[in-house]
Amino acid sequence: MNPDYPFNLIRPDTDGPLPDPAVLSRRPGVTTDRSLAAEAPFFIPGEALVTAMNAAIAVAEPLLITGEPGTGKTQAAYYAAHRLGTRVFHFQVKSETTAGELLYHFDTVRYFHDAHLSNIRADRTPLDKSKYVEPRALWQAFDDGREQGRPAVLLIDEIDKAPRDFPNDLLHELDQMEFLVVETGERIRPERTLAPILFITSNSERRLPEPFLRRCVYHHIAFDPEVVRKAMAVRAGQFDPLGPELTELAIRAFLAIRRRSLRKRPATGELLLWLRVLALAMGVERSRLEQALKDQDLTRMPYLGALLKDHKDLEETLGGGVQGG
Known part of the structure; x- marks a missing residue:
C-alpha cells in the first residue's frame, strides 16, 4: 500500500480538474506488481490440490482443475511452476480458438506474398517454408524444457470456452507429446523426460468430452x-x-x-x-x-x-x- 496516496481523488464538492x-x-x-507470477509465492493451495498436483506430475498426465471463478485455478499453475523452479507458458483459450493455435502458426499471407515476388523475379529457388513457421505455446514449452534441462509448465486456461471439438482435436498431441508441422513435414517432439507439465482449467460452462477427461487427473477447488x-x-x-x-x-x-x-x-x-x-x-x-x-x-x-x-x-x-x- 502507498500511505501517501489520496483515496478520494474525485471530489464532487470541488471545481476544476485534479490539481496534481x-x-x-x-x-x-x-x-x-499483481501479475500471476508475482502472486505465486502467496498462493495457498489446499491439501487436496497439492495431492492432485503431485499425482499428475508423477504420472505425467494433465491436471484438470475446476472451481468457482476467483478460487485460484489459474494461479495454481503459476504456484506449481514457482515451487518447481520452472517457467509457465500460458495459453488463454477463447471462443474462436483452434487446436492448431496451441502448436504453431504458419504465416500463409507472407509465404504467398514472397512466392509471388519470387515468380515476378523468375527466381526458381523454392522458398524455405520453415522460415514462415512460428512456434506457439506447446512447441515453446518443448524448446524451453530442452534449453533449461527441466520441464516447463504449460497452462491451457479456460478450455471450456473453446469450440466443442477443441479438446478432442488435441487428444493425440497431448497424449503423445508430439505433433507434425504439416507445411514442412517436420515432427516436433521433446525428450520424454522434458515434456511439459500440463495444467488445464475449466469454469465448467460445458462438459468436456469423455475421451479427453479419461486422460486427465481431476481436481475441483472447493471453497x-x-x-x-x-x-x-x-x-x-x-x-x-x-x-x-x-x-x-x-x-x-x-x-x-x-x-x-x-x-x-x-x-x-x-x-x-x-x-x-x-x-x-x-x-x-x-x-x-x-x-x-x-x-x-x-x-x-x-x-x-x-x-x-x-x-x-x-x-x-x-x-x-x-x-x-
Missing part, C-alpha cells in the same frame, strides 16, 4: 474458509492500515455474504480486492469503516461493489438501496 495529475501515476493498483484465512495471513502486509482485527472482521463479513442465496457468490479473488479497497479507504474514513465492520451489519458494509458483481445481489444484501461503494 501526477498522483494518478502513484495509484497502488498500477505501482504494485474452504480456512484456506482463505491462510491466504489472507500471508498477504497481511498488503492490508496494513486494516490491521489483524479489522481484517478478521472483514473476512467474517465476507463469509456471511457467501452464506446468502446469491446469483454470483464472491470468491477469494473478490475478497482480496475488497480488502485492498478497505485498506486504502482507512486513510479517509476510518471511523465509519471500523464501525461498520465491528457491527457486522451487511446492510451498512462499505464498498460492496468490490465483492458483489450482480445488481440483484447488491440490492438484496444492502436491503433495497443499491450502493456500489
Whole structure:
C-alpha cells in the first residue's frame, strides 16, 4: 500500500480538474506488481490440490482443475511452476480458438506474398517454408524444457470456452507429446523426460468430452474458509492500515455474504480486492469503516461493489438501496 496516496481523488464538492495529475501515476493498483507470477509465492493451495498436483506430475498426465471463478485455478499453475523452479507458458483459450493455435502458426499471407515476388523475379529457388513457421505455446514449452534441462509448465486456461471439438482435436498431441508441422513435414517432439507439465482449467460452462477427461487427473477447488484465512495471513502486509482485527472482521463479513442465496457468490479473488479497497479507504474514513465492520451489519458494509458483481445481489444484501461503494 502507498500511505501517501489520496483515496478520494474525485471530489464532487470541488471545481476544476485534479490539481496534481501526477498522483494518478502513484495509484497502488498500477505501482504494485499483481501479475500471476508475482502472486505465486502467496498462493495457498489446499491439501487436496497439492495431492492432485503431485499425482499428475508423477504420472505425467494433465491436471484438470475446476472451481468457482476467483478460487485460484489459474494461479495454481503459476504456484506449481514457482515451487518447481520452472517457467509457465500460458495459453488463454477463447471462443474462436483452434487446436492448431496451441502448436504453431504458419504465416500463409507472407509465404504467398514472397512466392509471388519470387515468380515476378523468375527466381526458381523454392522458398524455405520453415522460415514462415512460428512456434506457439506447446512447441515453446518443448524448446524451453530442452534449453533449461527441466520441464516447463504449460497452462491451457479456460478450455471450456473453446469450440466443442477443441479438446478432442488435441487428444493425440497431448497424449503423445508430439505433433507434425504439416507445411514442412517436420515432427516436433521433446525428450520424454522434458515434456511439459500440463495444467488445464475449466469454469465448467460445458462438459468436456469423455475421451479427453479419461486422460486427465481431476481436481475441483472447493471453497474452504480456512484456506482463505491462510491466504489472507500471508498477504497481511498488503492490508496494513486494516490491521489483524479489522481484517478478521472483514473476512467474517465476507463469509456471511457467501452464506446468502446469491446469483454470483464472491470468491477469494473478490475478497482480496475488497480488502485492498478497505485498506486504502482507512486513510479517509476510518471511523465509519471500523464501525461498520465491528457491527457486522451487511446492510451498512462499505464498498460492496468490490465483492458483489450482480445488481440483484447488491440490492438484496444492502436491503433495497443499491450502493456500489
